[in-house]
Amino acid sequence: MESIVVAEGLHKSFGDVRALRGLDLNVRRGTVCGVLGPNGAGKTTAVRVLATLAAPDAGHASVAGHDVVREAAEVRARIGLAGQYAAVDEKLTGRGNLRMFGRLSHLPRREAHRRADELLDRFGLADAADRRVAGYSGGMRRRLDLIASLVRRPEVLFLDEPTTGLDPRSRGEIWQAVRELVADGTTVLLTTQYLDEADRLADDVAVVDHGRVIATGTPDELKATVGDRLDVVVEDPADLPRAAAVLTGLAGAEPAVSGGDRVSVALPGGLRLAGVVRELDRAGVAAADVRLRRPTLDEVFLRLTGRTEPVA
Amino acid sequence: MIRLRWALADGVTLVGREFARLRHDPGEIVAALLFPAVMVVLFGYVFGSAIGVPGGGDYREYLMPGLFAMVTFSSVTGVMTRTAADASRGVMDRFRSMPMARSAVPFGQTGADLLIGLPMLAVMVVAGLLAGWRPHLGPVATAQAFLLMVVLRYALSWVGVYAGLAVRDDRVADALVPLSLPVTMVSNAFVPTGGMPGWLRFLADWNPVSALTAATRELFGNPGVPAGDLAWPLAHPVAAVLLWSAALLAVSVPLALRALSL
Ligand SMILES: Nc1ncnc2c1ncn2[C@@H]1O[C@H](COP(=O)(O)OP(=O)(O)OP(=O)(O)O)[C@@H](O)[C@H]1O
Ligand SMILES: [Mg+2]
Numbered sequence: 001m002e003s004i005v006v007a008e009g010l011h012k013s014f015g016d017v018r019a020l021r022g023l024d025l026n027v028r029r030g031t032v033c034g035v036l037g038p039n040g041a042g043k044t045t046a047v048r049v050l051a052t053l054a055a056p057d058a059g060h061a062s063v064a065g066h067d068v069v070r071e072a073a074e075v076r077a078r079i080g081l082a083g084q085y086a087a088v089d090e091k092l093t094g095r096g097n098l099r100m101f102g103r104l105s106h107l108p109r110r111e112a113h114r115r116a117d118e119l120l121d122r123f124g125l126a127d128a129a130d131r132r133v134a135g136y137s138g139g140m141r142r143r144l145d146l147i148a149s150l151v152r153r154p155e156v157l158f159l160d161e162p163t164t165g166l167d168p169r170s171r172g173e174i175w176q177a178v179r180e181l182v183a184d185g186t187t188v189l190l191t192t193q194y195l196d197e198a199d200r201l202a203d204d205v206a207v208v209d210h211g212r213v214i215a216t217g218t219p220d221e222l223k224a225t226v227g228d229r230l231d232v233v234v235e236d237p238a239d240l241p242r243a244a245a246v247l248t249g250l251a252g253a254e255p256a257v258s259g260g261d262r263v264s265v266a267l268p269g270g271l272r273l274a275g276v277v278r279e280l281d282r283a284g285v286a287a288a289d290v291r292l293r294r295p296t297l298d299e300v301f302l303r304l305t306g307r308t309e310p311v312a
Numbered sequence: 313m314i315r316l317r318w319a320l321a322d323g324v325t326l327v328g329r330e331f332a333r334l335r336h337d338p339g340e341i342v343a344a345l346l347f348p349a350v351m352v353v354l355f356g357y358v359f360g361s362a363i364g365v366p367g368g369g370d371y372r373e374y375l376m377p378g379l380f381a382m383v384t385f386s387s388v389t390g391v392m393t394r395t396a397a398d399a400s401r402g403v404m405d406r407f408r409s410m411p412m413a414r415s416a417v418p419f420g421q422t423g424a425d426l427l428i429g430l431p432m433l434a435v436m437v438v439a440g441l442l443a444g445w446r447p448h449l450g451p452v453a454t455a456q457a458f459l460l461m462v463v464l465r466y467a468l469s470w471v472g473v474y475a476g477l478a479v480r481d482d483r484v485a486d487a488l489v490p491l492s493l494p495v496t497m498v499s500n501a502f503v504p505t506g507g508m509p510g511w512l513r514f515l516a517d518w519n520p521v522s523a524l525t526a527a528t529r530e531l532f533g534n535p536g537v538p539a540g541d542l543a544w545p546l547a548h549p550v551a552a553v554l555l556w557s558a559a560l561l562a563v564s565v566p567l568a569l570r571a572l573s574l
Contacts, residue, residue, distance in 0.1 A: 052408075052409060053405055104322055104325055105411060148406065149406075
């Protein structure tokens with residue numbers, strides 16, 4: 001499928017801080033690409049470069065076939081951006097904001113007004129449209145911010161952590177909005193620290209760490225690279241150290257202990273469940289449950305970035 | 313040509329935005345309009361009772377050109393705080409990611425400031441007239457005095473745009489606002505500079521606030537036009553105001569446009 005966002009070898013430093021160190025990215029038209037990464041990984045910097053807000057020190061990038069540096073105006077006419085913080089005018093009403101952004105996108109006045117009404121209706125802000133944004137809830141602001149980036153029907157929409165800090169309901173509303181946009185043919189690049197968000201929304205995931213993409217693929221492909229997980233729940237917590245030792249022997253890696261009665265480890269391929277049960281038996285561990293499962297994206301992420309704490 | 317037209321249209325949209333903001337904020341309008349009137353009472357009647365005018369004359373006649381200068385210079389802090397608020401809330405990023413002319417942002421801000429400044433000036437004129445101030449040298453000189461204020465105000469508003477983009481943080485910008493007070497006070501706006509210690513007098517004589525005050529005193533025929541051995545800006549105040557305006561524009565316009573483009 002055709003690539004609509006392409007980045008090759010992007011570098012960007014702020015003084016001593018090397019925010020991007022050779023970032024490559026490829027987003028297929030009509031898909032959602034989730035960019036995952038811990039704090040400070042360079043997600044926002046990458047989005048800012050792609051949205052023409054910052055020039056890369058080296059490397060190049062194009063959006064919808066136009067170079068983000070040399071043809072910035074062409075790119076700007078085709079993108080929408082909703083940043084990490086709601087970028088709307090607090091002193092204006094929701095409708096006032098959308099009309100202003102419509103006019104600044106060079107829609108004729110009538111069209112700007114019509115589009116504002118349409119978007120407010122469609123995304124459930126019609127009732128609050130004539131109130132000042134200063135009185136909006138966090139979720140309403142983010143939604144307004146999202147639709148402010150839609151006034152011109154962008155080909156590519158950049159969303160930088162669109163749901164950070166929102167309650168589950170508001171997150172669900174944003175997700176629904178993104179799905180509808182993609183159904184209409186918009187390409188979405190979204191950064192997130194929530195792995196479940198990437199899992200549910202993204203067709204492809206790029207894991208970024210230290211300014212570089214360290215893994216790409218569909219969520220399933222990424223999970224497959226880590227291998228299946230083996231969870232063992234013991235009946236007696238006192239057995240936990242012995243169970244852990246057995247798994248260490250089998251998997252060649254230190255298992256993660258959780259919940260006081262559960263050990264979990266990534267299994268190399270080829271190991272059979274029956275063999276595991278036999279080994280546990282031989283060590284005298286009474287297991288309440290032994291099962292193989294697909295890894296979660298969190299586990300993939302922790303493995304890839306070498307972090308020990310979950311990010312979300 | 314088409315680009316210029318869009319830049320103008322976008323600038324007009326952004327001027328409209330500033331007015332829409334004000335419309336939702338009647339408190340701010342009242343405060344902005346009340347400020348000049350409060351200044352006339354505070355300085356004219358409270359301080360004025362204790363300050364003598366060099367060469368004689370009514371203190372309130374002496375004071376009004378200084379207050380006009382003060383209102384003119386309030387443009388810097390007003391534009392700076394508005395621009396910094398946009399830069400820190402990400403609104404500036406949204407503008408910059410849109411297919412609009414980037415120069416529309418400062419043109420909108422400075423254009424709006426000019427329009428906001430006119431009613432403030434009008435209130436100041438009315439307050440001055442009520443307090444006994446009069447322009448004495450006829451309509452042409454009077455118009456020239458107001459024109460000088462408008463020209464310098466516009467140049468100062470560009471300084472405000474650049475300052476706002478440079479601080480990028482509305483809390484820092486708000487914290488900087490009180491610093492404008494000493495800048496207007498260390499001048500001939502409220503008291504003659506003759507009595508200040510040498511180094512302070514030097515700063516006051518070369519302060520653009522003093523040039524504007526001296527120029528409008530001259531053009532209104534108000535008392536306190538100094539004589540004798542004067543610093544150059546006070547000996548040629550009208551030229552000094554025009555030069556200050558040109559110099560401020562020449563420096564701050566390119567700086568502001570550069571700050572916006574990256
Ligand atoms: N304008 C800037 N000036 C200085 N340093 C910056 C600037 N912008 C980003 N950085 C630094 O670059 C690095 C990458 O930052 P970036 O904001 O891109 O990370 P991120 O992945 O978006 O993080 P987060 O999840 O916290 O939003 C960080 O170390 C950050 O401190
Ligand atoms: Mg970020």
